Amino acid sequence: MGRKVLLDVDTGNDDAILLAMMLAAEDVDVVGVTTVSGNSTLNNTTQNTLSVLELFDRTDVPVAKGAERPLVREPCGAEWVHGENGIRGDLPASTTSPVDQTAMEFICDQVNSHGKHLTIAAVGPLTNIALAIANRPTLPDEIDELYLMGGSAHTHGNTTPVAEFNFWEDPEAASRVMQDGFPRMVGLDVTNQATVLPEFVDKIEDASPPLTTVSQWFDYPDELMKMEYGAKVPAIHDGVVGADIIGNILDYESYYLEVDTTDGPSRGAVICDVLGIMDTEMNVISEDRNRLSPTGNVAENIDIDRFREIISETILYYN
Amino acid sequence: MGRKVLLDVDTGNDDAILLAMMLAAEDVDVVGVTTVSGNSTLNNTTQNTLSVLELFDRTDVPVAKGAERPLVREPCGAEWVHGENGIRGDLPASTTSPVDQTAMEFICDQVNSHGKHLTIAAVGPLTNIALAIANRPTLPDEIDELYLMGGSAHTHGNTTPVAEFNFWEDPEAASRVMQDGFPRMVGLDVTNQATVLPEFVDKIEDASPPLTTVSQWFDYPDELMKMEYGAKVPAIHDGVVGADIIGNILDYESYYLEVDTTDGPSRGAVICDVLGIMDTEMNVISEDRNRLSPTGNVAENIDIDRFREIISETILYYN
Amino acid sequence: MGRKVLLDVDTGNDDAILLAMMLAAEDVDVVGVTTVSGNSTLNNTTQNTLSVLELFDRTDVPVAKGAERPLVREPCGAEWVHGENGIRGDLPASTTSPVDQTAMEFICDQVNSHGKHLTIAAVGPLTNIALAIANRPTLPDEIDELYLMGGSAHTHGNTTPVAEFNFWEDPEAASRVMQDGFPRMVGLDVTNQATVLPEFVDKIEDASPPLTTVSQWFDYPDELMKMEYGAKVPAIHDGVVGADIIGNILDYESYYLEVDTTDGPSRGAVICDVLGIMDTEMNVISEDRNRLSPTGNVAENIDIDRFREIISETILYYN
């Protein structure tokens, strides 16, 4: 028995890698998976999640279907990144169905069951988590940790020049989680560096099933990889959350944080008050300012070697 | 047995009058009351609701506690309008407690129980309703009608020059309900006219309990009444929804509607496309435009005489 | 010698009608015309203005070319309303050129020359006027009156559901003029009613040149007229300003006014604080609020009969 982890996903290639990692990790007990609209439609991300569990023969893990759209605005999707159905690779048809609860209801039930032993790791748009917190404001205090993959505190965005995809897809949900959830925000600041080496991808490509399928999840469009990382190596954004839960590969710093929910060019951007400029009275620097309290922890440094080791150890479990 | 009605309230003086009306109405069966932060804190609006039920000896009606804050922004409150605790008048202490479900969970359960027989009437900020729809997107199609008191489609606001209080307090929730709920929007367009005559207030002031308490709910600050209506007569905004459920006193027109969720001066305002200007392509008039479909019904005319009759008939039930 | 009037236009059919009116009016001395991008490109609106002056044999009136785009955002245009070049009708080629000053420089010079005798009437996007005020903050106090056609204080918009074209095309300029110009705002509140009767249009259609050309300026697209006025009669928005300068046909009320400059659905809308809700401290109603001072006069009532008389008297001058 290990750490109880609930995964909230929009599977998605890197979500699938995260699932693979967490299901393989020794000290992790995946208590359930909740799905959300994001990389693709809710139906696709749910079906993909069920198929990934099927692939790894882990249909015992309950899946709960969540929000089919963001809190306030229309969904957008990222199929061009993740493939037509939101994921690449030959996946088995699922033989199981989601449980008869919504993601939000399932999350609340897991909080009831596991309380302070529960870690929630959200690696899609934060709609389900925001709904759960809105329905149960005590949730953040009742659990162990809330991790999220999303945002960008010190570097540029990947969907607009200033916004990361998960935050851009549902900024209102991200804003709410930032206000009330005191999350561990694992953003592009560290995940952009979380690339795996071509040798590793080659190795699992040549292995036997299910690794041949897994290898395809590492196969992002060339143009995207080149644009973002200057080379044909994919960054496994969602996997960084898993690696930190498994092996503490990140350093964090706490800040006052906001998420831009305007209609303007900064929609979805993270406002991170690095200098402690913001005041309880106004947005302007002042000598006797009353600094706003931190609202979350931002991952700032990543141990890349250890990240690659954990990816390798967990993925090769399926060899 | 009458029409099944679930009331979502932020009690508040006019919410209390609505409760009095609905509990007294012959053809209405109040299946429950859900509470929300708005006129005052959630604790106050819940306590006020329980006390109102106590006053009318109707503690059999279940009360479910809902959202303690708006979806995305901080709450504001309107105690100065409704009194320090959000309501005026001497109310009995409550002897009962809310049920062990959140408003959202209770709403979903009532939809399960009553389906197409259920009318939901929301007369506070729309946080609970937006959460229920987000958790259960089929909700609007499963019930009979969704009424809301809020907004202003053709006239000015009462909290900012362009925004009505309930929409201004949680514009993101109002926006979501407008997008997915196809509500009957009962806004200031009609409720500003829904005044009661001083003679009626005098009459119940002189009656016996519980009407002496009820009479105080009609006692809005003089300055407010004068500013809004040019005379010392209160408009009973929330009561209009009740009167229409009871006696069909409103005419409606359907429009494409949006709610402004920006940080700007129009936050909380209703965008009502009266001329059918809006296009699926862009916000600009064009000859071959593809008009956007209606998203709700806006109350446009009110039968004031009948409104006053219904108020009188239901309130005097307690005489 | 009559009242000195400088016209700022984006000619445009109703701008051309205004020009015709003002040039014909006995007590008006048109000291110059400045042009702005709006109904069409600056080149078109300038060329149209020169051609209109040519048509009426008034090439003595100086024309100064102004802003080719709004203050902050890209221009949009309304050629579908006004015709391909921004105006309908067979116009003579112009034989003259604009003066060697920009509109803003010309405006400042006219203020120098005429001071308190000068009325400025702006009936396009307010870019030139905002620039002139920004360059010369004392301008509003130096002149007699600043009229503008634009906005909508109490009714709906004509370009979006809440915004009138001139304000929507350059909300930042409109906002600046509202803050510093204390204008007479002649908006859709009155101009929507300023229709002319089909008999009048028929009459000038059958007259001799130049009235045959003038008659075409009254010929708006059927669909537009039907949508806005429910009948095939055009409203001569810009002409209302002229008729009020000539004959005082409007009643005004002063209010605190703002213009929405957000990217949201209310961009370009007028915030008109009818109830005096707004406070110097915050946007929320409060008992001891410190009401914001009026920033302009809004035209609220129009004498339609007198409007039609003035149109007729001035236009038939060319018979």
Add this chain to the structure above:
Amino acid sequence: MGRKVLLDVDTGNDDAILLAMMLAAEDVDVVGVTTVSGNSTLNNTTQNTLSVLELFDRTDVPVAKGAERPLVREPCGAEWVHGENGIRGDLPASTTSPVDQTAMEFICDQVNSHGKHLTIAAVGPLTNIALAIANRPTLPDEIDELYLMGGSAHTHGNTTPVAEFNFWEDPEAASRVMQDGFPRMVGLDVTNQATVLPEFVDKIEDASPPLTTVSQWFDYPDELMKMEYGAKVPAIHDGVVGADIIGNILDYESYYLEVDTTDGPSRGAVICDVLGIMDTEMNVISEDRNRLSPTGNVAENIDIDRFREIISETILYYN
């Protein structure tokens, strides 16, 4: 005779240092100075500029007074940074007055006089420059270079967590200049590094007038310096522009750039499309995207040693 340079300033301590540098530089001919509201009121920044010229016995340089407020919003000021009058140090009373032209008129005249030989260096809010471009859209093509100190493309802000002071004070002007001016943007990305050593400040503190006065311009509030740079050394933001004009100390990269003009938390922030994500069609990454063209050059690297040498060489000219 050297490079013709027009300085647009909101003097301000670092503006004063820039003036000192440019007046002392061998190959620079300061053709005039225009003033703008920013660090303090327009009256203060103008008076400070005149006094600085008096201090250096350079009252031959013409000063033109510019915008007393930002384009669209109210001014804010930064007196707490720069001292009560916007500048520190004992300055002589000025014996001269500004010229009888506004900054915008003066700028346009200098373009007429010097054309391609003219460099404009704007180191305050960009109000005057935006007005000049609005009045004369060809201006950017007519001159040699447009430098500005302002913004932050890759790092945090100094007035809000994401906005630099000059851009935050007038984002609408900064937006316009970014769209039409193709500026050399010298932002916090490089100016935060542009500190001078305590030894240098000590040296000029101990020198004779006017250097005793100049030394006080380096004396920023301790708390500010510590907050921003972690040590009691001031960064001379405006001086970096001067040092680059004199000695080419910066490397630039060209990008598509926008300035956030919303009312939200990112107001005044620079949107810098480092990855070339933005599309002519929409704000979302896409495989066959049509990248937006660069709109300006961003200073990315600074030769700090050379910066300090230039500061020293020019300032010690007054020894």
